[in-house]
Amino acid sequence: MxxxxxxxxxxxxxxxxxxxxxxxxxxxxxxxxxxxxxxxxxxxxxxxxxxNFTLMSTVFINVGQCGNQVGAQFLDSLCDDKNGAFSGLLKGTDGKLQSIHVDSESKVIKKILSSDLSRSLKRDAIICGKRGCGSNWGCGYHRRDLLDQTLEVMRTEVERCDVYSGCLIVHSLCGGTGSGLSSRLVEALRDEYPLQHIMNIAIAPHWTGESPLQQYNSLLCLACLQQNSDAIMVFNNDIIFHTLEEASGQSARGEDRGFSDQELNSVITSCISGCFLPVNGQVTFSNQPWELFQSCCPMPDLKFLTVCQQVSQRPHTSWLEISQSLTRKVAGSCSGRIPRTVSALAVARGHTGHAFHSNFDKISSRLKSDLGCTHWNPFPLDFWVDLYGNKAKRKSLTVVLNSDVMAKYISRVSEEARRKFLVKAYMHWYVQYGCEENDFEQAFHTLRKVVDNYEYFTTPNLQ
Incomplete structure (x- = not known):
């Protein structure tokens, strides 16, 4: 070395x-x-x-309508950054973003091409189909035309990298393209690049969504990601909606005005930026997603992550106050209970001076306690601290959790999908695209093992 x-x-x-x-x-x-x-x-x-000579070699893949909306908003925030944090992040030697955009319809893709972001994109890395997937996992999974085009563009991007390290895939768990095509793409990338990393950023739909197939789609997609991805970071739209309600004071006033997709996506974008943006404006391991695995994924069977963030625009807000607000927000996303956390990563950003260091023990103890960190893990909580960077007044504390929160969501999805499966509801919509009942049985089995593992390793008495 x-x-x-x-x-x-x-x-x-x-x-x-x-x-x-x-x-x-x-x-x-x-x-x-x-x-x-x-x-x-x-x-x-x-x-x-x-x-000094190591550059990031990660390819950013945006799949489906939701994936492209979230991905484009995140990439646009990088391009608009005035603090130099964008330097080297997801940027190839040609000055263009190492980003691929795939969708079965042209609606969102056209908006991206007409935006300022298009100047930073490669036109040959934008793939658009002529017909949608009808919110059907089976249709998206078997779209061979989109898969082949995406893999060909991916090979080109990999060849442009000095050393290809892996890819980040942004998609939804509900849509036909987002859930189906991304599942097939992850399988193909695992076969094509077995030693490189794959990380998924998946957006879970509102539980009372518009599609009767969303539990099936989520079931099949989550099972596929469990088998092929290295880490799955899940953002739940219901939790994000609740967070925005609390922040705006709607819950206290009993109001319900709703929030736009852009407002929901802004929360996701802010969390992703809190995890992966460079520290001190430099390209470091902290914006290599793979370093996050070491902190948050101690074993291959436990790799579902959730993210929570607390931001303060007031310069005099202490880090202890921010950490307290963050843990309250985490408890709110868990229906008021303390989660059981296998491992976690906290990323503190802002002009901290020595305030963070002087209160580090108190902050660490509070987070370990309020996040319900397990006793068997000797190092359940890691920190990335932007100690002297970002001299703006804004402070943020972002925590990435590997906990039983996702296990409960997966269990709920499986139970709802099982009820439909037992009476063969909507099964014919999947069979027509080549899916079999055995595909569903294997998905139920895979996710049952995930839930069992989380229940075992988050048991309070486990030493």
Missing amino acids: GGHFRIVASVLPHSLVADTGVVLARYCLNWSGNPRPLDCNFSIVRVCVCS
Whole structure:
């Protein structure tokens, strides 16, 4: 391991940050790779280390109407960033975004092409079909035309990367293209690039949605992602809607005006940015999604993640107040209960000065307690801290949870889909595209194992 390395996103003093040839991550490593205990009188969190010559080689894939709306809003926020955080993130050597946009219909794609974002996109990386998938997983899964085009564009993007590390796929769990095509695409990418990472950012629909097929679609998609993806970050529209109600005070006033798709997508975009934007305006491991796996996915059977974020526009708001507001928001998304968390990652951003470091032990203890971190994991909570970056007044604390929250959602989806499956409701809509009853039985079995594993590893008495 050679080259000049620098320590970023840590609570370390300047004297240690300036040192070269040392990588700190709960302990020191010397150049020979032998561990050496770290003797310091302050708390150490996981630190992010980056090489001066390492560039991110991740491809961003947006699938379906929802995936393209969320993905385009996220990419547009990167292009509009004035703090330099966009430098190197999802950007190829040609100055264009390493982004692929796929949809079976042209409605959303046309809006993207007519926006300012289109100047940063490659036209040959935009794929648009001529007919929709009718909110049917089976139709999207068997759309060979879209799959072949996407894989061909993907090969081109991979060839443009110096070292291809993996892909981020944004899609919904409900739509035919978002759930079906993304499922088939993940399988194909796993076969084509078995050693590279795959991470999905999936948007779960409102429970009382418009399509009677959404539980089937979610069931089949989640089972496929469990078998082929490295991590699945899920955003639930119902929880996001509740968050916006609380933030606007509608719940207290008893109002119900509703929120637009753009408002819902803005919350998702902000959470994604909180997780993956560079620290201190530099390309680091913290904006490599794969570093997140190490913090949040301790075992391959537990890889469903949820995200919660607390933002304060007031410069004098303390980090303890922000962490308290965040844990209340997490409890609200769990119907008022404390989740049972296997592992978690907290990302603090803003002009923190030394305030975060001085309160780190209190913040860490509160988060571990209020997030219900398990006792068997000796390091259940990691931190990425943008200590000296972003001198704007805005502060944010984003937490990524691997907890039983998703297990309960998966269980609910499976139960509702099972009730329909037992009476063969809507099954003919899937059979006409080549799906079989065995596909559903395997999906039920796969997700049952997921729920069982979460129930076992989040048991309070497990040591």
